[in-house]
Amino acid sequence: MTGFMDEDIVKEILILMIPILCLLAMVGCRAAPGAECMIVAHRGASQDAPENTLAAFRLGFEQGADRIEGDFRMTSDGHIIAMHDRTLSRTTGDPRETADVPLGGIRSLGAGDWGPWKGGEFRNEGVPTLAEVLAIVPEDRGILVEVKDSDRIVPVLIRELERSGLDRDRVAVIAFDREVVATMKRASPKWKAMWLTSFSRRNGTWSPTVDEVIEIAKSIGADGVDVEADPAVVDRTFVERVRSAGLELHVWTVNDPQLALVLREIGVDSITTDRPAVIRKAIVR
Ligand code: G3P
Ligand code: CA
Numbered sequence: 105m106t107g108f109m110d111e112d113i114v115k116e117i118l119i120l121m122i123p124i125l126c127l128l129a130m131v132g133c134r135a136a137p138g139a140e141c142m143i144v145a146h147r148g149a150s151q152d153a154p155e156n157t158l159a160a161f162r163l164g165f166e167q168g169a170d171r172i173e174g175d176f177r178m179t180s181d182g183h184i185i186a187m188h189d190r191t192l193s194r195t196t197g198d199p200r201e202t203a204d205v206p207l208g209g210i211r212s213l214g215a216g217d218w219g220p221w222k223g224g225e226f227r228n229e230g231v232p233t234l235a236e237v238l239a240i241v242p243e244d245r246g247i248l249v250e251v252k253d254s255d256r257i258v259p260v261l262i263r264e265l266e267r268s269g270l271d272r273d274r275v276a277v278i279a280f281d282r283e284v285v286a287t288m289k290r291a292s293p294k295w296k297a298m299w300l301t302s303f304s305r306r307n308g309t310w311s312p313t314v315d316e317v318i319e320i321a322k323s324i325g326a327d328g329v330d331v332e333a334d335p336a337v338v339d340r341t342f343v344e345r346v347r348s349a350g351l352e353l354h355v356w357t358v359n360d361p362q363l364a365l366v367l368r369e370i371g372v373d374s375i376t377t378d379r380p381a382v383i384r385k386a387i388v389r
Contacts, residue, residue, distance in 0.1 A: 159216060250300070279300060289326070301320075303336075331354070
């Protein structure tokens with residue numbers, strides 16, 4: 105008899121524990137934010153190959169990046185190419201402005217035969233078009249297209265994205281220029297667009313504040329923000345505030361494995377890095 109009583113009590117206790125166990129499971133999930141934290145290869149694997157070249161983008165994927173990030177501008181004849189700076193000089197040696205040169209002129213430039221890369225294995229790398237970059241994105245990976253041009257690029261950009269056949273979940277347009285994000289979302293809301301920002305300290309206060317970041321992102325219809333990974337600003341509270349506002353939160357540019365680990369733990373959606381292999385290894389669970 106005593107044995108049956110004990111069994112009943114045990115059953116009741118177990119039944120009572122079910123909601124508690126469920127709650128603990130939920131808390132456990134929340135305690136492990138960043139489980140899906142993606143690695144983004146900044147300008148490709150730009151520590152190991154010349155930035156914004158097909159070689160760097162391919163290497164980014166080979167190093168385990170979930171996404172590549174590239175910088176894009178328009179040529180004088182309306183083509184979109186991968187180029188970070190306003191002028192072509194830093195990465196190709198040509199002093200002209202990107203916007204003044206037609207695609208034909210860009211084709212003759214070397215992007216892998218300058219500075220530290222001169223005469224090396226990348227010497228035949230050229231400056232790729234956006235279409236060429238989109239074409240090498242593997243089926244299970246994606247791309248962050250950073251617009252370095254004005255919002256004049258948007259119609260051409262949308263056309264290229266549509267032509268690429270890439271699924272909308274694998275593409276995000278990012279830009280510091282709020283007009284680019286706003287115009288993109290107005291013109292084709294189906295494509296994800298995020299606002300980029302850095303932070304500066306004025307009179308002891310970091311700017312923009314998290315409230316300002318959220319307000320700006322909302323006002324331009326952004327799906328999220330991609331922010332400078334300054335540990336003085338981007339902490340757990342910052343992440344929770346942005347997330348609670350219904351926005352994605354991505355960070356750049358993180359080459360320190362320890363910082364990457366902290367950022368994964370506080371739950372950022374992705375970490376952009378010049379060294380995808382190193383950061384992938386650092387944050388693997
Ligand atoms: O991913 C955003 C980051 O690339 C912005 O800075 O100058 O490297 O384009 P920048
Ligand atoms: Ca960039």
